[in-house]
Amino acid sequence: MSAISFISAPAFVGLREGGGLKWLTFEFAVPLAMLLVMFVIMPPLYRSGVISIFDFLEQRIGRSTRFLISLSFQIVRAFGTGIMVYATGLIIEAVLGVPFLQSILAISLITILYSFLGGIRAVVYADAIQMVLIVLGLLVCLISAIFLIGGLETFWSSVDPARLQVVEWSYAGLVTDEFALLPMMFGGFVLYVSYYACDQTQAQRSLSAKSLGDIRKLLVANALLRFPVTLLYCITGLAIGVIASNNSAFLALIPEDRPDYMMPFFILEYLPNGVIGLLLVAIMSAAMSTLSSAVNSLSAVTIEDLKSFGIHARDERRELVLARLLALLWGGLILFFSLYSGDISATVIEAINKVGSALYGPVLGVFLIAILWKRRTVLSTNIGFLSGLCLNLYFWQFQPGLFWMWWNLIGLLVTLTVAVALSLLSRKMPLARGTVALQTRKVPPSYVVLVTAGLTLFTxxxxxxxxxIERF
Incomplete structure (x- = not known):
């Protein structure tokens, strides 16, 4: 849960042209994705004892692969976090009248400070508090909006029927940029597997758990709870969208090309002052949670990368100093990216997922090769990854009609195909020194069957x- 979800998901549903409840299809693949994460990818990662998940790639494949994937991740993650800071800065500027530069400086400096002092524990505790604030904030907005409309019956009868369409059956997202079912299911599956298992900002939360059993519980809970929260986002967006469509004065406040302003202007115009303060705290805290998580993960990855090249701090105290300096460095770079994020998509939530979709498929392909493919080689894996990534970047630049959710699946398949084909054509290379063995305790088959059946039924x-909902 993040500031982007709080602000931008309702805007997509309630105000974006061509939006609506199609956003719910983003959640269809989550439960099935959790199965691959908890039973295939996370066990070897957890038992390897790594801090940076990219250290696992060095031990299973080679140093150059680790550096290539790590560098790509760090750049994309810093850019994506910059988009989040950019969006939050615009909102604070609009609602509080604070200049944009001062807004993003304040967000960045405060967040870097508690990341600087607290590390991953501060991130986890902050996430728990901020999740409660966000859910409460959404409930306040939804109840207030329905009350202003005149009740549930009036609200539901006033919603534009086009925005109630969840599943888009008429497109496949191949020649038109639409949120169709096929790319949302297949692309969404790859995106979520990679996000929860191969993205350091998310994987560090799982790897800090006490046991694999705790990780499985966390992932199952995530699979079960994401959809209700997303549904709350969407219904809130519909309700505020009805107010915007029936109130020209309110609609005029929202820039025509910036639907993301819908939520903050609703808070400012229609809620009591005390509630406004609470919700602004929720938005700010959610934004800082995302930023702090990114700063901590990026600094952890960089330290492990430096160690792989033989650059070590002499003692723990100096390593702590280095970690804090890297947190400052990455925080500054994210701040720089936020100044030049620009317009990538109609809403910020689309933009940040679009950026991630260029990378997530190829990265997942590399991790699957590291875990499952015995004839892996450094060269074949690196070429496979670069092939998948470059093809996705080509689609972004020259094939705008191809819906970006397909990039996840395409990047994965191209990476696997090229890497496996090249490894079969070459002699088997010895694994890097310090290879992690994948001898793990087997999960009871009954448990696997039970969880798989349960999450499939939930899907x-x-x-x-x-x-x-469409037919209600």
Whole structure:
């Protein structure tokens, strides 16, 4: 849960042209993605004892692969976090009248400070508090909006029927940039597996757990709880969108090309002052949570990268100093990116997922090769990754009609195909020194069957619930 979700998901549903409840299809693949994460990828990562998940790639494949994937991750993650800071700065500027530069400076400096002092523990505790604030904030906005409209019956009858469509059956996202079912299911599956298992900002939370059992519980809880929260985002967006469509004065406040302003202007115009303060705290805290997580993960990855090249701090105290300096460095770079993020998509939540989709498929391909493919080689893996990434960047630049959610699946398949084909054509290379063995305790088959059946049933349930909303 982040500031971008709080602000931009309702804007996509309630105000963006061509938006609506299609955003719910983003959640359809989450439960199934958690199965691959918890049973295939996370066990070897956890038992390897690594801090940076990219250290695992060095031990399974080679140093150059680790450096290539790590560098790509750090650049994309810093850019994506910069988009988040950019969006939050615009909102604070609009609502509080604070100049844009001062807004993003304040967000960045405060967040870097508690990341600087607290590390991953501060991030985890802050996330828990901020999640409660965000959910409460959404409930306040939804209840207030429905009250202003005149009740549930008036609200539901006033919603534009086009915005109630959840599943887009008429497009596949191949020649038109639409949120169709196929790319949302297949691309979404790859995106979420890679996000939760191969993105350091998320994987560090799982790797800090006490046991693999705790990780599985965390992932199952995530699979079950994401959809209700997303549904809350969406219904809130519909309600505020009804107010915007029926109130020209309110609609005039929102820049025509910036639907992301819908939520903050609703808070400012329609809620009591005390509630406004609470919700601004929720937005700010969620933004700082995302930034602090990114800063901590980036500094951890950089330290491990330096160690792989033989650059070590002499003692723990100096390593702590280095970690804090790197946190400052990455925080400054994220701040720089936020100044030049620009317009990538109609809403910020689309922009940040679009940036990630260029990388997530190829990165997942490399991790699957590291875990499952015995004939892996450094050269074949690196070429496979670069092939998948470069093809996605080509699609971004020259094929705008191809929906960006497809990039996740395409990048994965190209990376796997090229890497496996090249490794079969070459002699088997010895693994890097310090290779992590994948001898792990087997999970009881009954547990695997039970969890798989449960999450599959839950997937079907959320699809049926979503489709029933269209016909309600």
């Amino acid at each position: 079907l349930t959320i699809i049926l619930v979503s489709v029933s």
